[in-house]
Amino acid sequence: MRTTTHPRRRGRRTRSGTRPSGRLPAAVLLGAALVLAGCSADSGDSGADAAGGKAAAPGAEAGRQGAAGSAAARSGGTAGSGASKPAPSSVVRTASLTVRVKNMTEALDTARTAARDAGGFVGDENTRRDEDGSRHSEIVLRVPTEKYDEVLGELEGTGELLRRNSKAEDVTDQVVDVDSRVKSQRASVARVRKLMDRATELSDVVSLESELGNREADLEALLAQQASLKDRVGLATVTLTLSEKTAAARKTAAAEDDPGFLDALAGGWGVFLAVLRWIALVVGALLPFLLVFALGAVVWRRFLRPRLPRRPAPATSPAAPGTLPSAPPARDGKS
Template sequence: MTEPTHVRRSTGLPVRVLAAAFLTAALALTGCSGASDDAGAGSAADAAAGPEAEARSEAGAGAADEAGAGAKAGADGSKATRAPDLTANHIIRTASLTVRVKDVPKALDAARTATENAGGFVGDETTSRDDEGHERTRVVLRVPTGAYEEVLADLEGTGTLVEREAKAQDVTEQVVDVESRITTQRASVARIRELMDRATRLSDVVTLESELSSRQADLESLLAQQASLKDRTSLATITLHLSETPVERSGGEEEEPGFVDALAGGWDAFVAVLRWIVVVLGAILPFAVTVAVLVFLWMRLVRPRLPRRPAPAPVPAPAATPEQPTGTSAP
């Protein structure tokens, strides 16, 4: 006896569903094993590439390090081990003072003493003297930033302050950037040295040595920048001008001249005119003496010996003719 058609269809449906589920699971397992095989093959290929491939990856990582500090340091994914100090403020302080004093050497000694007591030192120094004998000195002082204001006050008290100019430049971001780049560059140099220790081929050694030289030069440049920033931020620069002569203030009102000023100006002009007259006479005197000597010699020696010209003979006057009487004719 045969079963109805609808009964056979209902019993065959679960079998198909189970078959489809088994097929899907088998395909999934096959894909996972294939991916594992691919990953293993890739790892084997990377391991077989040798130090030369690692050097190329290191070169690319070095370029990325220079472009942005704090990024990945190379193909192995190492990073900077020390975070930069963001709490300290790095400020470059500079000041310029012009002070009028009675005694320049004494004021200069006082400035040196104040600088040395603060833990600083004296840099460049230039001293000159004008036509009137007044001495002028320009000196550069380097003092710790902690004693900057105190030293400025001491220098202003040595005489009459004529001009003061102070500047402050915040370079904290620049300092932090340089420190971070130095840390990254040191790690990069260390990795290149490790690759050189593992290198076996001569071509790899040559390539790694060239890359090491380039990175060491960059590291030395960064270290020089760090030293310069440290010097400029830890020590303030004060340029001091000391003068015994009055220094004109910019923008000040000029006093109107009085009678005494006019008299002094007139006397100065009179003396200047006399001085120029004496200078002109002194310039003309040698020529005048020479001309006078030549004229004297001519009159005393040369002229008397010259032949004299004879005096011209007098011209006789014409004889007078007798006058004839009017109305008569000559025979």
């Protein structure tokens, strides 16, 4: 009995000794899957929840790491900014000028030359001509911020300055915020790519590719915003409006300014109406006083004057006796 049982036990031991070598990798993989499933359940990432099934674990892990990395980058950026010196100010400068010139061509050449010499360029240019022959031009110049004041001085010297409007907008907070978000988003994209390199299941790869596409799109939007801010801060925008009147237009305007018969008639009529208006104003101002004086005169004549004692009439002296009539002269006998 003993001789028959020992080989069987040895065989069993040999079999049992060889089985763990095949079960050990499966147990390790199962444990890793459980750990990933637990991490996915705790993260609650929206991109991982949409994937579902086995693909939820890598997607949730990417979302958890991305969110943690973004928060860490923001907090780190805030702490770093507090510890280090403040970021340089970022100011967007814009200006608009309206100038009346005698020669439009020379003024435009001066504006273009000023922009090129300052290291800038002409962004837009539009010229039109009116019916009377006068020309109007609008040109947009982009010049470096450090040459902003110098270019404005040159443009004002092209003619008679009619209007000037300048504006400065501080965008330092926007620049700092966008730079921090770009760094965080780049780190998030890099983490998702690392997860893709370690993914083995097709569902995991699909979920991570979707998450990577969303994050790369967000990164591109942030980069575009960053480039726009950099362009606006580095280059000031100057809008120059030029107006020119030709000789014919000036003659027409001068002829229109010369007075004629109708102009004189209209001017005289206007003066006549103005005089009537002033007379009416004077009469209106004196009317209350005239009414009071008239009422007082009526009361005096009808009520007060009759009651006053009359003065006796002065006695008349008797008439002086007249002279006797003289006798007619005597006639002689001859007559």
